[in-house]
Every structure is written in C-alpha cells, then in structure tokens.
Amino acid sequence: MTGGGTAGHVTPNLALVPKLKQKGFEIKYIGSKDGIEKEIIEKEKIQYYSISSGKLRRYFDFKNFSDPFKVAKGLFEALKILSKEKPNVVFSKGGFVAVPVVMAATIKKIPVVAHESDITPGLANKLSAPFCNKLCVTFPESLNYVKNNKGVLTGSPIRDDIINGDIIKGKNIAGFKTNKPIILVMGGSLGSKVINDALREKLDELLKEFNIIHICGKGNFDKSLDKIEGYAQFEYVSNELSHLMKSSDYVVSRAGSNSIFEFLSLQKPMLLIPLSKKASRGDQILNANSFKKEGFCLVLEEENLNKDTLFESIQRLKKEGTVLKNAMRKSSMSNGVEAIINVIMDNMKK
Structure with missing residues (x-):
C-alpha cells in the first residue's frame, strides 16, 4: 500500500x-x-x-x-x-x-x-x-x-469502527443530560473558523432545540463556553469519533469525500459547507453538489455562510431530515x- x-x-x-x-x-x-x-x-x-x-x-x-x-x-x-x-x-x-x-x-x-x-x-x-x-x-x-x-x-x-459506533457511548462522551436531537458540527481535521464563529453566535438559540457536539479544530477551543449545558466541544477526536457520529441525528460539515461517505453509510442527514474555491481546487464544491443531486444533503455555500443562514439551514435540515435519510437508505454506494x-x-x- x-x-x-x-x-x-x-x-x-x-x-x-x-x-x-x-x-x-x-x-x-x-x-x-x-x-x-x-x-x-x-x-x-x-x-x-x-x-x-x-x-x-x-x-x-x-x-x-x-x-x-x-x-x-x-x-x-x-x-x-x-x-x-x-x-x-x-x-x-x-x-x-x-x-x-x-x-x-x-x-x-x-x-x-x-x-x-x-x-x-x-x-x-x-x-x-x-x-x-x-x-x-x-x-x-x-x-x-x-x-x-x-x-x-x-x-x-468505510472503516468498521465507524459503522460499529455506540450511541450510548457517544452521548456519555458528550455528557448530555437531555434527549434533545443531537447535531454534530465539524470543519475538517483543522477545524473551520467561519463555521465555528457562525455556530457560536447562534448557540443560545440552537441549544433550545438541540444538543450540539462541536469538533472545532486544534487551537479553537473556547473556554468561556466549556460549561454550557448541551454543548460539547472538542479540539480533535480520534477513537471517540465513531461513537459521536453514531449518536448524532444531524451533521453540519465540510464536504471532504471520506467524511461525507461516512455520513452516508450511517444515513445521517447532512448540511454540507464546502471549502470555497479561494481556499481549494473546488473539489469539495463538486462533492457537495453530487450528494445534493442524489438527494443526500443540503448545501450552504461558504460565501453565503453567516449566523442567520446557518440557523435557517439547520432548521431546514431538521424539517427535511426524513426525506434525506430515505434517499441515503436506497443508495448502493455507501x-x-x-x-x-x-x-x-x-x-x-x-
């Protein structure tokens, strides 16, 4: 290899x-x-x-x-x-x-x-x-x-450990005490400042409806938000990721191919925010649009990302989650x- x-x-x-x-x-x-x-x-x-x-x-x-x-x-x-x-x-x-x-x-x-x-x-x-x-x-x-x-x-x-994650372990790792729907937010292996900022600016409103797992990237941990009920932030996770993914009801993520196919295999309704062409060769945009065409996800372009569009897109994700899940269930390429x-x-x- x-x-x-x-x-x-x-x-x-x-x-x-x-x-x-x-x-x-x-x-x-x-x-x-x-x-x-x-x-x-x-x-x-x-x-x-x-x-x-x-x-x-x-x-x-x-x-x-x-x-x-x-x-x-x-x-x-x-x-x-x-x-x-x-x-x-x-x-x-x-x-x-x-x-x-x-x-x-x-x-x-x-x-x-x-x-x-x-x-x-x-x-x-x-x-x-x-x-x-x-x-x-x-x-x-x-x-x-x-x-x-x-x-x-x-x-x-897809690795077996991703597929075999444990929902209860994921909730315990996050320390959640309520049964609200869980959103997993992640911005790639290094994190994403624009996603982090938009999420944290709407945190109070989102936490009324959801528990949130936020993988924010190394150096992006905000100590002032560390004790907020229903908000679990991590700089980086390794072995715990499979459990956190399994316990999540919705995902907000960049559109790297490996990650989105893991979400597909787990049938997680996803909101994808691909890296813009300013910061990449545009492959994540193509990935996201392909999944959108298949009916697997919603897409929010980075240029249009702010606290309000993120909040609105998550509300739509919750509303259309069942439709997205049904499309993923029928897929043969998971x-x-x-x-x-x-x-x-x-x-x-x-």
Whole structure:
C-alpha cells in the first residue's frame, strides 16, 4: 500500500486492511519520511518503508526546481523496496509519495490499483493514472475523467469502527443530560473558523432545540463556553469519533469525500459547507453538489455562510431530515470496501 500527505490519503487504506488480511494478504506500506501517514500506519503495527517525496505543485515555487530530484530519488528507493518485497499488487490512495511507488511498480511489472476520493482526480492520481491497471472512483461523475476504460465505480471504503459506533457511548462522551436531537458540527481535521464563529453566535438559540457536539479544530477551543449545558466541544477526536457520529441525528460539515461517505453509510442527514474555491481546487464544491443531486444533503455555500443562514439551514435540515435519510437508505454506494477488494483480487499478479 502507498499514499500520504493528508489523513484522507491514509485512513481509507486502513478500512481495507482487516478484509485483506482475512483473505490472506500480508500488508506492507510505503510512505514519506515525515508525513502524517507514518504515525498512522505504525500505530497499526504495519511494516512501514520511508522514501523521499517531493511535493507536486500547480503554482510557481522555487522548490519546484529541487523536488523533481526528490521524486527521482523516491523512485529508486521504491524500486529497491519492491525488489525486496516482491508484492503481488500495489494499492495506491494517492498523494505525492504515491507517484514514484506507482511508477516503480510498473517498471517491476507489478499490477497497480489506485483509488480517487474526489470527483476530479488530484494531481498525484492524474500523474499516476497512466501507470495504473485500474483507478477506483467514489462518485459516478468521476468516470468521465478516467481514460482508457480504467475507471471502476466502487464508492469509498468505510472503516468498521465507524459503522460499529455506540450511541450510548457517544452521548456519555458528550455528557448530555437531555434527549434533545443531537447535531454534530465539524470543519475538517483543522477545524473551520467561519463555521465555528457562525455556530457560536447562534448557540443560545440552537441549544433550545438541540444538543450540539462541536469538533472545532486544534487551537479553537473556547473556554468561556466549556460549561454550557448541551454543548460539547472538542479540539480533535480520534477513537471517540465513531461513537459521536453514531449518536448524532444531524451533521453540519465540510464536504471532504471520506467524511461525507461516512455520513452516508450511517444515513445521517447532512448540511454540507464546502471549502470555497479561494481556499481549494473546488473539489469539495463538486462533492457537495453530487450528494445534493442524489438527494443526500443540503448545501450552504461558504460565501453565503453567516449566523442567520446557518440557523435557517439547520432548521431546514431538521424539517427535511426524513426525506434525506430515505434517499441515503436506497443508495448502493455507501461502502466501497468489498468492491475495491474485488478489483484488487481481479488485477493481482498471480
């Protein structure tokens, strides 16, 4: 396995690991020397190999002149690792570190299966695609961006612990004493100041109807709100997240692909506030609009976000929650673990 740069390029791999081990696979991982993937993978007691990794940028930066040498070094390091391990297949989740690994696998005639979370492939997967046997995609629209019949619609892999969260544990972690409906508010792994501010400005009104779990991001904890009944704020959660998600009746979130497919698998009515194009390449906007088209969510654009529009959208979410839930219940793309493993098995070097 390979992939790194953000948690979104790593954690979906972990959803596949238990099922792959059940089928007799031995798992090894190639990542960068100092990326987030190293800590995540080593915690899982999976053997980890580090290689050099240069960042691939669409914009001008002087590092663009030095980083190709890091990629070349990473290619030679990946070739050495693959020569030693002789894997039957390489699975790539994308990110900059994956490019030299995928290229090395092709040189060694090792089949490569990759997975793209967003509707439009990221730069790393665009560069990797010619070297892949198959590119698994999460959204139906993504097939339009994959050439040579390599695209396979699988959905996103969801970890068992997300699906198996406990409602009672979630309520106990949050410390709620009433049975009001619960809203989970989260702004991505780093939090979102605009979502935090809009929520907190309407907190008194919202708490009349809801209990609120607020994952606000590191450094965004507000001590002045710490003792308010029905409001549980966390800078960051890890093992507790599955229980908090399971106990929630509604979700307000950014529109990262991994997260929204977790909400889909749990059938949580969601209000999505995608990152604007000013702060991203626009992939979250596409993700959110795709889910809106399927009838899974409501969308509030960041440019239109303020305390009043957030409050109004949450009221609408409560009103339309049953309709959204029914649409999600009928969906066939809630968990892609089995579909991705089938693609891996079909393309494995015998």
